[in-house]
Amino acid sequence: MITTYEDEVVCAPRAGTLYDVLELILDRGMVIDVFVRVSLVGIEILKVDARIVVASVDTYLRFAEACNRLDLERDVRSKTVPELFGGPVAKAVGRTGARRTARSLTDKVRDVLAPPEQDLPEEDLPAEDLPAEDVRDGVRTPAGRERERRAARHQRRSPAARPGGEARPRARRRPAAEE
Amino acid sequence: MPTLAPPAVTGLGTLYVYGIAAAGVRAPRATGVAGSPVGLLTESGLCAAVSPAPERPRARRRDLLAHQAVLEELVAQGPVLPMRFAVLTPRPDALRAQLRSDAAHLKRQLDDIAGCVELNVKGTVVADCLAELVRRDEQLRTLALRARRRPGYDADVRLGEALAKAVRREARRAAREVLARLTPLAVRTADGPLDDGRVLSTSFLVRADDEPGFRREVAARARAHRDRLALGVTGPLPCYSFVEARPASRPAGR
Numbered sequence A: 001m002i003t004t005y006e007d008e009v010v011c012a013p014r015a016g017t018l019y020d021v022l023e024l025i026l027d028r029g030m031v032i033d034v035f036v037r038v039s040l041v042g043i044e045i046l047k048v049d050a051r052i053v054v055a056s057v058d059t060y061l062r063f064a065e066a067c068n069r070l071d072l073e074r075d076v077r078s079k080t081v082p083e084l085f086g087g088p089v090a091k092a093v094g095r096t097g098a099r100r101t102a103r104s105l106t107d108k109v110r111d112v113l114a115p116p117e118q119d120l121p122e123e124d125l126p127a128e129d130l131p132a133e134d135v136r137d138g139v140r141t142p143a144g145r146e147r148e149r150r151a152a153r154h155q156r157r158s159p160a161a162r163p164g165g166e167a168r169p170r171a172r173r174r175p176a177a178e179e
Numbered sequence B: 001m002p003t004l005a006p007p008a009v010t011g012l013g014t015l016y017v018y019g020i021a022a023a024g025v026r027a028p029r030a031t032g033v034a035g036s037p038v039g040l041l042t043e044s045g046l047c048a049a050v051s052p053a054p055e056r057p058r059a060r061r062r063d064l065l066a067h068q069a070v071l072e073e074l075v076a077q078g079p080v081l082p083m084r085f086a087v088l089t090p091r092p093d094a095l096r097a098q099l100r101s102d103a104a105h106l107k108r109q110l111d112d113i114a115g116c117v118e119l120n121v122k123g124t125v126v127a128d129c130l131a132e133l134v135r136r137d138e139q140l141r142t143l144a145l146r147a148r149r150r151p152g153y154d155a156d157v158r159l160g161e162a163l164a165k166a167v168r169r170e171a172r173r174a175a176r177e178v179l180a181r182l183t184p185l186a187v188r189t190a191d192g193p194l195d196d197g198r199v200l201s202t203s204f205l206v207r208a209d210d211e212p213g214f215r216r217e218v219a220a221r222a223r224a225h226r227d228r229l230a231l232g233v234t235g236p237l238p239c240y241s242f243v244e245a246r247p248a249s250r251p252a253g254r
Helices: A013-027 A057-068 A080-085 A087-113 A132-136 A142-160 A167-178 B061-075 B092-101 B103-113 B130-136 B138-149 B153-185 B208-224
Strands: B015-022 B039-043 B046-052 B080-089 B116-125 B188-191 B198-207 B229-237
Touching (some): A013 B080, A013 B116, B080 B103, B092 B103, B130 B138, B138 B153, B153 B229
Antiparallel strands (some): B015 B080, B116 B198
16 A cells, blocks of 8 residues: 555566456456356466555554654655655656756756846746846756755755754744743 | 468367457467467357467466457457456357357447447555645644654554555545546446555446547546556456456347
8 A cells, every 4th residue: 555566667567567457357358158267276477466565564664654754843745755665656756856857957948048137937936946046047057956946945944844843843932932 | 251260260179268259350360378379260240269278277477468469459450358368168169159149149249349448547555645644634643743752663553554544545535536537438437356555446448539538537637646546547458347247148048
């Protein structure tokens, strides 16, 4: 459950295809009464079930670990879960990363092509994520810019991002309220 | 008209049956189960794709693929009633008799699936929404905080189990939504087995013309739910799920 591996990832493409249709070939389709249908003893199949068994303590512990790595104070998306489980989750995150890079690249191309007085379209990121100097600067690499954006975001949120999560900020807040 | 009669068909002995189509199709060139050549046996306007049966049929990977490949070649030529894997007939004349007595019924089924393909959609649980669930769900949050304040095996197991349940519930909800969106695009549907991780397993009988639209919808749903449900489409397939398993109702019954 937790996470699933796409069959192509686990098996060769053809095996993936076969795995997906296995139950159909074996359990559906027509049977004719007068025909003999051999009993398939000891099915010698590559039934590679790569899915993680959900109801297992092992999975619970991994979930808990992933959850424990979340910063409950911050509005974050878990980046730790994919690392933990791999598979399509990691792939999805990889894709997101790639898209982000592509987007940055587009930004850069625009930076270069667009007349300087023309405003950048705002479809990509909220304005707050694009410091003015960043927009003007056409020299940095897309990856570098992305790193900086992340850093900027991190800085902005860092007061709440200290380790210790929930308990600490609350402890800080309380004295403030008392004052 | 290809009245192909390879040794398999004329010879005595058990035949492996792949599927039934309208008479007039070309014999599949694909190699059959156990490496045997595939021939056609024609009777009453129908023909069955057959090959000599292996002595002990087993669901070996290459045999399953061969079964599938033969059917796919037939499907490319028109509607086919696919047999389940490892359906055998003791003698060619038994098969002929079957085709003859059941011709009307079989032809009606061929008409029913004409121009259609089977698309199988499976959905499995993805846990990328875990952070969101913890944020949203007060109970999960409480468990998570408790596990942090008093770390330990039991707390982690309790937390993990609650998370697993929540993630699965999300996936099931998404699966229901997907099903509701896809069903109107299909002629018929057939549900398959579900389990802990597999929350969607349904075959759709889709008009061939509607396949691109169907796939687009699946892709759109997959994007919408990608942090909780992984969707995959397999097909177009022979219509395994949309033929009556037992067409040979007793001759007197009709």
